[in-house]
Amino acid sequence: MIKERLLSLFALVLMFPFSGLAGDIKFPARDIPEELKGDAVAVLRLDEREFTVLSHDKGILKKHWAYTVLKSTGDDYATFVERYDKLVKISNIKGYMYDANGKLIKKLKSSDIIDQSNISGFSLYEDNRIKVANLEHHSYPYTVEFECEIEYIGLYYYPIWNPQRSRKISVQDASITVKMPQDLGLRYHETNVDGVKVSDEDGSKVYNWSVSNLPAYEYEPFSDRLAYEKMVMLAPTKFGIEGETGEMSDWQSYGKFYAKLNSTTRDLSESTKSKLRDLTANAKSEKEKVAIIYDYLQSKTRYVSIQVGIGGIKPFPASTVDEKGYGDCKALSNYTKAMLEAVGIESYYTLVGADDDFFPVKRDFPADYFNHVILCVPLEQDTVWLECTSQTQAFGYMSEFTGDRDVLAITPEGGKLLHTPSYTKDVNYTKRKAIVDIDESGNAAIEVSTKYSTLQEGSRSWICENSQEDQKKWLYEHIDLSNISIEDFELKRIKNSNPYVDEKLKIKAPKFSSVSGKRIFISPNILSKWDYMPSSDDDRVRDVHLSNQFDFVDTDTIEFHLPEKYHIEYQPEPVTIVTKFGKYEMKIEADENVIRYFRRLEMNPGDYPSDSYNDLREFFKDITKNDKVKVVLVNNT
């Protein structure tokens, strides 16, 4: 018994030979487990966060972390960056730098901390600033340790805990502790993390999560990042910001907060209201009225982002937008709502997570998932969705920016989850028809007409808004045929809730087909060659995720008129490839002096098991190869 105890004490001393003696040896690189080194650029040795909620509108987050930087590409992790604004204060910043053996070599001085503006590129003004401190060293490995305290004056967001912030870093130990007063409930949602420890401590409820030994990992294309990331989302029940309070436990009450916040912001003047009523007086339907108002909005306003304090969540008054002609997504959506109200049409101010890296809403966990605002107009026949920040977007179209996702509509009864329109194969397609006249020298005269519908519009949707000259330049850069001259063209966008671009081209393509001696080589796929090939991967871990942008059908029908006296020496066999990811068809029919090329590609979005990754690659490879086939003509004489 005594012997055992002695032994364990001895072991303890052995394990921490320096901490007792030298006192300043910290995070020596040799203590990093081998499996965490691998491809990592840095290792998060320790990350402790303590979030103390003091009341519904006050909290403090204490952070303490240390990175060991293994190579120069990990130098970014040696920099301290924390943002702050009127409602967020940073204090007690401390920083230390250690060499590979854990010997302290530098302490951060307050003069090393740089304070600078952090206005986003899309904003005119924000009160957003950052404090930055750099402890880069260039003898690898080295370790940096930082501490700071962040005070939230107003609590609306609770921090998200995602200990492995990048796939390039390994995590040795990370934890978060949340201390809640007894009268406030904490809500949380765990993804790939479990084992919350709950305890009581000095009258507060304490929650704790921790993870350890997460190695860095390889990038895998077509994977759903959020499905794999370890994460705990935290959210308040009752919250408060700048004197406004709200309840987030259910969507309905969460929405009520916004309803109340915005209740005083739709203050259009009587003269504006009557002007709007005059504008819409002759409209034959409610929908037409909405279209007129949307058109008016697009001609009168533009997007200008100014974010200060609670202005981050509360729109400017409608009267301000009316007067100045600009606003951000909140202000412009609110303004549109006010205008519709003036002509007797109800609409919902709607919160959305925009762009393609948006965070999907977890329906059973109400929280702030949103970074953008749109407007939902529930009409009797159908619902119209409006993007109010664009001066050119099609009426009722959500695009890939806000389409196909759950959104929070603020109705008079409170918040309600709705789903924005999705763009599936029936509307998401490219249809191309072309006639190509080829002469004996291989020169071609090409007439193409292509319809690019909804998501397949791509950048053409905004090119259509540019001048003819810019459109022409753009076409020269983007038509994948060498040495062409564009004789004539037309780009027209039809703007409705499923918009499309009609593109008509008349092109001269000298040496379109290469001629060697008596032969002419024709590449029949003139404008839709597949050229995307993700890298090969023999130990794929994650499932294959084809997003909804892959819900499309592309068809090409091309007729080639051949010069006289030539006959076909070689023509590829028809091809049909059916996989779970999609279907590819290609066939070539030949007549006297005419070749008809037909190609159809249909893709199926969805999630597929990880081991099908190489099948997906194989499918892409087959498409690539078949898109490059050639028809060979030979001179009869």
Place this chain on the structure above:
Amino acid sequence: MDFRKISHLTFLLLLSIQFFATAQTEKFGKIDKDVLEMSVYEKDSSASAVVLFDVARTFFQFNTGKGDFELVFERHRRVKIFNKDGYKYADAYIPTYDKGAHDEEVFAIKGYTYVLEDGKVEKYKLEKSAIFKEQENKYWNSTRFTMPNVTEGCVLEYSYRITSDFYTFLKDWQFQEEIPVIYSEYDVKVPEYYTYQKVTGGFMPLQLKSQNSVSTTVGSGTSTLTYQENQEVWVLEHAPAIKDESYITTIDDYVVNIKYQLASFQIPGRTYENVLGSWEKINERLLLDEQFGRQVGKGAYLKEFAAQVLAKASTDQEKIIYAYEMIRQYMSWNGSSALYATDNLKNAFNNRKGNAADINLLLTSLLQQLDIDAFPIALSTRSNGKLNMALPMIDKLNYVICGVNMGESTLMLDATDRDLLPGMLPIRCLNWMGRIVDKDRSQWIDIRPNGGLNGTTNVFLQMKDGKLTGDIMSSYKEYSSTMVRKEITKSGIDEMVKERKEDLEEYFIINDHKVSDLEEDRKKVDFRYSVEAVDDMADIFYFNPFVEKIIESNPFTQEKRDYPVDFACPIKQKLTATLILPEGYVVDEIPEPAVVVLPEEAGKFSYQVVSTGQTVQLRCSFEINKVMFLPSEYDYLKQFFNYVVDKQNETIVLKKRT
């Protein structure tokens, strides 16, 4: 002192000048209806907006509070917006410098948006609430504002004033923008005590509208001071929109602009001081600068390095090479171009990281400590624009390399790049001229590319076991070697081989590969791949030997070109292919041989193919020997590239003997 009187007098004087200078412009707050009715700019119908006028002036004002001159910059600008694409011109951003006791400040921002509403001109004022001031960081502030009620067809007008304590440089003025400018004017008035060096740039000539000398008096009673001021007014009318193009140094080399730098000053009662009026002066200034000359050659911290070099090297040549290697292995470059050291060279050395000046001044110092005749060479990088030899401007220099006197010639070294051969400079430095900074040798030096893009591919294929098999060998030299080495450093050889496999996978399987030892032969990188065709050979076999394309696609797709094409360095690409015909196959058709040569051998393409017995051999070479092509040469350059792209798509046809 009664200053009102004097300012009144000055005001009168100014007024008369102002009247003359702004004859082309209009009074603030007043607008003609026609401008609002204008629906398109006739000279450029594609313009989303047009600058109607942009008028600025810089003058010196005696600040009684400070007892010194201060600089005043005033700007008055009017922009017509045609469509939504032009809305961005409603936002303004004014950066100002703040060095504590000395700073720049923005005043008197005024603005109106003019809109035609039901045939009537309405004007909306820029409110204070739409103006934001922000401290960007320790040295820079910004003022941002946006104009109200911007709609298609509106006209925006704003003006502001900046006062400044910094007069080594006057505010630059750009007469051209991304949208057309109908009238742009810069009026500069300088007291006789100061002489400024000016440099103009761009592709259109500036017009000197007037040049005067005016008399100004400040102070009152007996303590007045009267002096002459030299005024010049520069104008550019109907400037077309500036559009960026690929293969240029920087668009700034083509935008019409003017810059002023203090050359000398002579305050009454004091001696004449030449500040930066000549390249020799700039040389002196740099030699005395704490972050430049003062530190070069010094430093006990380099002693250990010097000793290590001496222990290994026996000749000067070896000393240079070892020192160069040591510095570039030891120091990593932070990616910044710089004329000045970050602070102390010793700190950079201890941090093992620094900007271009830190690293190359360290190299120069080490070489000097080894008794090598080394000196800094200051230059302007390609993205910073060309140097004008006739106009000494310290501000145009933004980079330092190290020069070594080798008797007949000068060896130029840049230790920011670990993959260059000694004597080769990074592409960013290849901008024609550099300036030697040295006590006795302040002079120009030519900076010419010492090497080019240089790649050779040899393909050898024959029939084996019913499949086409063989080797593909690619060899990269000079700048191509540098680029490949960087890629290897970034992603590793395995990743590069994997990518190559993926490139070829439709046609070939790579069975084996070999990469030359990067350290053993630093002059090149060789890749050898053993390949096997994926498909069996058909009875008629169409074969394209360009497994590695000489040019992927023609980079010149546009119909016209506004600026010269600048390749930075020459290009040399070669491909040879040998195909041993399988048993029973004959050549049915081979492409025609061809040679195309551009005037003065500026470009050369040769395509030779012969078939003898069972062997087909192709030799193809492509050269660009001239670095810069004028817009007038664009057309044939484009056609030349087209020809090469077409020719490399041609096919050899083999047929099974029947």
